[in-house]
Amino acid sequence: MGAQVRFEARTWQVSGLVDGRVYLAADDGATGCVLAAHLVAADGFELLDQAAPQIPAAAVWAALALPARERAMAWLRHIREVETGLPGGPGSSGVPRPEYDPHAFTLAEREHAKARELAGLGWTKVSRPTVQRMRLAYQRQGLLGLVDKRSLRASCPTGRTDERVVSAVLEALRQRRGRRATTVKQVIDLAEQIVAQTHGPGRVTLPARSSLYRLVRALSDPAEPPGSPARTATSPDRAAGPPALRPAERVHVATARLSIEVVGEDGRPAAVSVTCALDGATGCVLAAVLHPQQAVAPGVHRLVPGP
Structure with a gap:
């Protein structure tokens, strides 16, 4: 993710990898999708030896919609060109385009030039302050700073919940999946046990019970939500007591x-x-x-x- 490749006489950046398909984004905003096997076997294919951008947390990045990731990767090349004169950033080969030559134009002039270029490519609501804002956001947050914040909010169902709690809920859902009818309360109880066993009793502050209910429903498989009979269960469970956590328990x-x-x-x-x-x-x-x-x-x- 984030690597630059040469394909069909153009330079692309990898914006996604899904089921053997590679999603590509070019510096002019163009996007493409190609089978990985076809990509690496194509004539002229080359993996460019350049530093990959700062990739955000894998879970956050993977949760973003593909268009939002492609847009961020496209912005990355434009920001690099404004700052260094080259879309690939420091150390990349090539000659800066005249309007982006750092030795001939100031940073503000290069930002104006980029705003005009993007407007000519059909990008809407792009001005010199917009380019400057995106450049500063990239300096502060890396690639995540170039993501449309509306997409980021819409794709993060866990909100500000502690990642350790999120991981415990996901593990509890995994353990309860496909075995018997499961209630949200059972998932929460199991997640609390997992948190205590993994990090120690009282070491992790758990959200309010109502917040945990919303978290479980947000992370549940829509095909098998808590409270519905498991699709692979054959009979109700008559076991008493807390759920088993260890093999042979x-x-x-x-x-x-x-x-x-x-x-x-x-x-x-x-x-x-x-x-x-x-x-x-x-x-x-x-x-x-x-x-x-x-x-x-x-x-x-x-x-x-x-x-």
Whole structure:
């Protein structure tokens, strides 16, 4: 991310990498998308040996809409050209365009020239103060300073919540996913346990309960929100007490009759059941045994305490 490449006789900056596709942004605001395999195999492709820009926190950058990232990458090259005369910044090859030569024009004159150029390219509401403001924002915040703040606010559902709390909520959602019906309260309780075990009791200040409810709903998978039955669950969970956090802390054993028959050792058809042991923390199947049907109701569970 942020690397400069040579492709189809033009210099581009990588603004995104998604599912084997590379999103590119040129200094004139043009954008493109190409398969990574095609890009690196193309004639004339070159990875330019230049310092990558300061990339913001991965989670924040990835949450931004692609147009917002492309716009920021395009601004980056323009700001570099205003400051150094070259879109690639210090150390890049080439000769500055006459209107951006630092030895011939002042910084203010180069900002005026860039505003005129961007207006000619169709950029709206771009003036010399706009170019100056973006240049100063880049100096203070790096690439994140060039992102439209409206996009930044719209793409950050966690607000100002401590990143350690956000990580704990995401881990709690991951552990509860696909195993049984889960309520928001259960996710919050599990997240609080994870925070305490990871960082120590009382070391991390937790938001108000109402804020945690909003955070869980914002981070939940829309296809499986808390409070709905898990799509892969087969029966309700009758386990009591707090959820298991460590492997083998709680093992669920269940027996169910199968609606098929097999041929026994005596050559006669036989009805069978399957008994499985499922780890309560990881969801892994520890053991599974196929055996003749017994007088056990389908789906009956019993708990075997772990060590």
